[in-house]
Amino acid sequence: MVEEIETPLLREARERAAQLRAQADAILARATQAARAEDTRRKILLGSLVMHDLRREGDDEEMLRSYLERRLPAFLTRDSDRALVERLPRPGDEPGAAKKRGRPRKEAPPENAHVAAAAGERGAA
Template structure:
């Protein structure tokens, strides 16, 4: 069996490094996606959970204010239409606080 030259060994090590780097990048992307899914699930749970009314109201207000400029595609905006439009209850509560009948 012939011994590999230094250049061949370096090329082999470089290929291994690239493969490991690709695997690391894939793991990082998967972790990032998982974090986003869990955070989204948490937010949606808090928006619909009756046990956290004040937090839910403040969160919904924040999302209505901050999310529209973040969403650039119409399809993305459509996904959040139910969150971005004030609910009837929120409109009624706001008008009641302002003294409207």
């Protein structure tokens, strides 16, 4: 067995190699993060275009809607994802409209409902 010799020059070279590995790891992490951000942005832009076109009328838009209705059920694997795209937007739908599937929307109580309820209780006593 050969005994390893530790010299100042060898120690310095190992430290420098460790620094270079750390720098390479940091560069790779930044590049990976940037690529993921670009991919996410690309998906958002494509999704925005698709949503925009689904709200329009026309043969192309109907072909797109038909394609998505045919392909999405097999593509999506999670129930929560399927629920999000259960009903694709139709022409005339508002872009930001929150529509509940099969359940009526719950009405929010008036802003001062607690004050009115307290006043009603005092008047009844």
